Amino acid sequence: MLFRLTDVRKAYGGQEVLRGLSLQVNAGERVGLVGRNGAGKTTIFRLIAGDEVPDSGEVTRARNIRLGMLAQHVEFEPDATVHEVALSAFGELQRIEREMRALEHRMAEGADDLERVLDRYSELQHRFEREGGFEYAARAEAVLEGLGFGRETWSLETAKLSGGQKNRLGLARLLLSSPDVLLLDEPTNHLDTAAVEWLEEFLENYPSAYVIISHDRYLLDRVCERIIEVEGGRATSYTGNYTRYIIEREARREAQRRAYEQQQEFIARTEEFIRRNIAGQKTKQAKSRRKMLERLERIEAVREERASGDFSLREIVRAGTQVLTLEDLSIGYDERALACGINLLLRRGESLGIIGPNGSGKTTFVKTLLGKLAPLAGEVRWGTNVRIGYYAQQLDDLDPRNEVIMELRRVAPSTATAGELRSFLARFLFTGDDVYKRVGDLSGGERGRLALAKLIYSRDNVLVLDEPTNHLDIPSREALEAALDEYPGTIIVISHDRYFLDRIVTQILAFDGQGQVEHFLGNYTEYHAWKKAQKAMPVEERKRSDKREHPRRKGGERRAEPARDVSAIEAEIEEQEACLKAVAEEMAKAETACDPLRLRSLREEYQRIEERLCKLYEEWEAIVAKVEGVA
Known part of the structure; x- marks a missing residue:
């Protein structure tokens, strides 16, 4: 047992957050802590860390346990550099190293007690080697690079870092400190997709326990083997990842x-x-x-889930068939191109997901589409009868001085009554006096819901969304996904939420940060699998494949095809993955959960498809290895 909470109660200002909550985490467990915003997840972390004390109940920790908690706001010595902060995670090794240097200096000067100095030096040297002293600098640098700190940033003083960079550096220091249990509160908040994927691989290989609070369902699926749900002030444990x-x-x-x-x-x-x-x-x-x-011990009634928001999209005006055409588009600022040669065709009802590292040009691309920036070269051509609605990541279209209802009125027709506006806002969880709150007093999640309310009320037939799930908890994300899934218009969305991308998009536009852009027909998981397959190809074969794929990506008409000698296997893999996705979606339906026989049958089918996919992947890898050997 690492720690245990027993019948814990905790209230703030008379509002009880935890109501007799009990949970336990054992050595080596990989736990995801989920629940709505305000359910008490961060409070649990603070209780475990000893930053809070329960009003009643007991918090028990293993003796000498080393807890590592990711703080929401981190601070460093202002004159320390990025590299020095990362190395500071190895404080004891650095202390040993300093003592060894001092002993070396004394030996060089011919110390009177040379034998004692030699014994002490030998003792320290063995300990230094045993505890990884010769590798710690390389480990620190690998983690820095994995979390997006290139070598050019290592000499930067921490006082010059942005808030997001400080949080990433705090995460790097925490991971390097290797505590007995990691407590990670929204660790992906300031990470781009590449850094999130690196973090997932790090956690998959992490030898100790960790507990993660996250809205990133893809992350929870990949790295968690147990989910603890916090609801109504109590905790319920489930074995398996998020999907299970x-x-x-x-x-x-x-x-x-x-x-x-x-x-x-x-x-x-x-x-x-x-x-x-x-x-x-x-x-x-x-x-x-x-x-x-x-x-008689009474069985509790099932607690009805609180509303997540009704993001149902209103009826829209029909646009032309070809909504957006890009021809050899180059984007950037002051003749400095961030990306060049972008070609795609987006039809009515299709959804484009835009991914890539921070600073690679995603938002610049969207601003160019919206006419806020001029193209450096090429053409942006919108179709007929197109009406565009834009959701900005910074929510800068909201006027902080307005009341909620007046902010919605900005996009409402003059004939709209206060009753109609209140009714519409209620679908986004603004009820009663909430509609009279000032926008500037709203939480991040509330501002996000208000911005979506404005967008949906506008009845636009093209939605351009910049990180629309950033301020939403998981239930609200799922409600938004359900609405967008039924939306008959066209969607262009920048997102790091891979689960969201899998649910919504039909195409991927991937910026690599080096000026290159790939266009792929499919969702995020399909794109990621294709990229992994590309990397596994022999270099010459990949070049030949790239030559065949280029005109198809340019026109945006067909999926890029891998090498011919494995195309049949990959076609079956694609077919089986589609079947797996369909079965998973069927299993997730509420009506399926009500039918145990149907659910059991679907689980068996899911397992059969997974087994078939494993065999196909093995067959594919064998052929690729053979080709590489011949090459």
């Missing part, structure tokens, strides 16, 4: 719902028997049953 948690939660809720209904029917029948017989010939039986009911 969703399936198991629905199955448990349905089983609880049936058990509750059956018990209520039993209680009603028993009470009716007692009522009819308490004064009659069967009075003894009636009294016995009354005592039995008093001792």
Whole structure:
């Protein structure tokens, strides 16, 4: 046992956040902590770390446990450099190293107690080697690069870093300190996709335990083997990753719902028997049953989930078939190109996902599409009858001086009544006096919901979204995804949320940060698998494949095709992956969870497809290895 919370209660200002919560994390466990914003997840971390004390209940920690918690705001010595902060995670090794240098200096000067100095030096040298002293600098540099700190940034003083950079550096220092348990609160908040993928690989190989609070469902799927859900001030544990948690939660809720209904029917029948017989010939039986009911352990009714927001999109005006055409587009500032030669065709109803590292040109690209920046070269051509709605990541279209209802009125027709606006805002969880809050007083999540409300009320047939899920918790993200999934218009979205991209987009435009852009027909997972396959190809074969793919990416009409000798296998892989996705979506449906036989059948089918995919991947790798050997 690393730590345990037992019947913990915690309130702030009279509002009880934790109501008898109990949970335990053991050595080596990989846990995801999920729940709505405000459910108490960060409070749990603060209780574990000892930064808070419970109002009642008990927090127990293993003796001498080393906890490592990622703070939301980190500070460093102002004159320390990025490199020095990373190395500071190895404070004890650095202390040993300094003492060894001092002993070396004394040996060189011919110390009077040379034998004692030599013994001490030998002792330190063995300890230094045993604890990784010869590798720690390389480890620090690898983590820095993995989290997006190129070598050119290592000499920067921390006082010159942005808030996001400081958080990334704090994460780097925490990971390098290798505590017994990592407590990571939204570790991906300031990471681009490449850094998130690096973090996932790091955590997959991390030897100790960790607990992660995250809205990144893709991350939770990949690195967690247990999910703890915090709801209603209590904790419920599920074995498996996020996807399995969703399936198991629905199955448990349905089983609880049936058990509750059956018990209520039993209680009603028993009470009716007692009522009819308490004064009659069967009075003894009636009294016995009354005592039995008093001792009966009551099953709780399933707690109905709080509303996540109704992001249902309103009816829109139909645009032309070809919504957006880009021809040899180059983007950038003052003749400095960030990306060149972008070609694609986006039709009505299609969705384009834009991915890439920070600073690679994603937002510049969107601003160019919107006409806020002029192209450096090439052409942006919108189709007929196009009406564009834009959701900015910084939410800078919101006026902080306005009340919520007045902010919505900015995009409403003059005939809209206050009642209509209040009703519409209620779908986005602004109820009662919430509509009179000042925009400047709203939380990040509330501002995000208000910006989406404005966008949806506008009835635009093209939505351009810059990180729309950043300020939303998981239930709100799922509600938005459901709405966008049914949206008949066209979507262009910048997002680091890979789960969201898999659900929504039909095309990927990937910026690499070096001026190159790839256009791929498919969702994020399909693109990622294709990139992995490309990297596994022999160099010459990859060059030949790239030559064949270029005109197809340019026109945006077909998926890039890998090498011909493995194309049949990859076609079947693609088909099986599509089947796997379809089965997973079917399993996630509420009506499926209500049908245990159907759910069991789907689970078996899911397992069969996974096994077939494993064999296909092995076959593909064998062929690629053979080709590489011949080359």
